[in-house]
Amino acid sequence: MKRNFSLSEKQLGYVFVLPSLLLILVIVIWPITMSFWNSLFDYKLNDPAKSIRMLKSNVDVERYANDYYYLRKSLEELQSKSPGKSSANWINTLKKDHEKLMKQPGFKDQFNKVDEMVQNFKPVKDENLKYAQADDSVIKGYRSDMLAMSKELNKVEGSKEIKKLGDDSADLAKSVSKEMLAENFVGLSNYGVYLKDGRMWKSLLNTFVFTFFSVLFELVLGLLVALLINRAFFGRSIVRAAVLIPWAIPTAVSAMMWKFLYDGQSGIIAHFFEKIHLVPNAGNLLTTGSGAMSAVILADIWKTMPYIALLLLAGLQTIPKDLYEAASVDGATKWEQFRRITLPLLKSSILVALLFRTLDAFRVFDLIYVLTGGGPANSTEVISIYAYKTLFAQQNFGEGSVLSIIVFVSVALISLIYVKFIGSDLFEGKVKI
Amino acid sequence: MESKNKTVFYLLLALFIFIVMFPFLWVFLTSIKQQGDIFSSFRWFSSHPTFESYRSALTTRPLVKYMTNSFVIAAFTTLISVVFASFSAYSLTRLPIRGKGIILGIILASSMFPHIAIISPIYNFVTEFNLRNSYTGLIIPYITFSLPLAIWLLSTFFQQIPRDLEESAKMDGASPFLTFRKIIFPLAAPGVFTTAILVFIAAWNEYLFALTINSKETARTVPVGISLYQSEYTIPWGDITAATVIVTIPIVIIVLLFQRKIISGLTSGSVKG
Known part of the structure; x- marks a missing residue:
């Protein structure tokens, strides 16, 4: 250099x-903004009329060029086979609506271009070419005309051939109606849907129940274990490995292990719980709501408690030993020492562990998705799972994004509350202030 | 009194280890049982141990392919995020730039982002660029959690390096970049290595992105592959337990080899000192 x-x-x-x-x-940052943006639309991947976000009304020109051509041909054939007032009417309506569309600024050129590509069987990849903007009134008029026409065409009477021609035209008219894409910006109304949605509140409640109990037990048991192993003893490395392995294996794999242990027929833990009368029947563990929730919480405690113990142990080891010696010289009991020395000095470690664990538990997905899938009857469905099902099983990106934003906002609120408690401790030792 | 205390202590310790290790033990014992024994009895040991389940686990599903996928994806994720993070962490801990608090705040906040909140735009992005069922398609989203994690951990390690060496390098006229390359980076190597292990484990274990983006059977990672072992009608517990044992072995080896490092990494982020 x-x-x-x-x-x-x-x-x-x-x-x-x-x-x-x-x-x-x-x-x-960009994806979270996009999630929020998606949540403002009636946006469904599996519905051709709603598979893109549109602030303005649009025409799917690629499909339209194709369907318009066939619909017109089919209607003309119908007229030649069974001439009448209604068939002439249909052709006129189609022509009129098409003319209106062609008068939209820039539409004609785009239509001709795309039409040529369609005739040569070339896919239209460019989004700007595939979709064309048009006036809301034209789009909506075209759409309702086509829906009405489709109904009439379904009722065409006559020979078998004419009936079939009517049905085919009806289908085409319906397709054309779907290519008239009305704007699908719905503002905050998706949020309104969920405020009144019982399943959303239930899933939020499930998330809180899961978070509260798993974090509580993990912290209490973790502290007990940390106190137990905070001394020199033989076999420390075995304990360390025992503590680390549950933490290190993938949650999905441990969920699968527990699914086996909880299995109603061949699961040893389910069998054991039946033996000690914790559940009336081994099969009940994963098939009743409370059983499944407890099972999920227990599996989470097993996986994470050792890790909490490790964090707290590290905190315990920073407490100087002479504090305890001085206290016992002064005649303080073990319990007093714990309350007056250990707890206050461990406070920041506990709070940090609490923060990270609460956030992790609130975002829980893998464990429950693999172990119960949210069942039985949505009794273990936490908010992330509900969001995932809406997003990817129903392909509803609009409403699903609302649920993901709810998770995001909850997590942000929880962190804000904790950070207020922990204060600048989190940054200490990282930045010189 | 003293020895009685000790006995109680070791009993409690043994109980704790037993509870923690029991699921692994049972899964291993099940994996070497005959198919019939799994469903009919709760005996600890099979009278006729067999490796049939292992053969079946490796042939019914492409388990080795899952492991290769996971390894390649996790390795590249680790490499990319550790490189970027080393520069950033050095800058944040040692160089006189403004707005450190805000930058660290953004990094910490983004490490807490729920994946479900960003998955749909990322899914759209990956689909648009035809990256589904590819390594790149997962490495990109994995940066979202691995980079903040790596910066956070490395900042702690860099902070612990004594400043005197840098000062003397500066006195000798070394440029800041040279100081970073020749002095800081070698000294930070153990910390960088620890960070790499933790990031690797985090990437290896990820589930949600892998489930949605790499859904094709041959593109699956280990966690997704294991969770989809079951067929629609039966759950082949023999295969699943055998597969679980196979995929857990590498993790056990990593943990046994590097347990001290892992613990130092896990605790440094949360405990002062």
């Missing part, structure tokens, strides 16, 4: 930090 090209410390600092910040901006 030539001397005069070398960067000053400050410049180097910005150059070093910029790539990561940009990456985070692109893959974290």
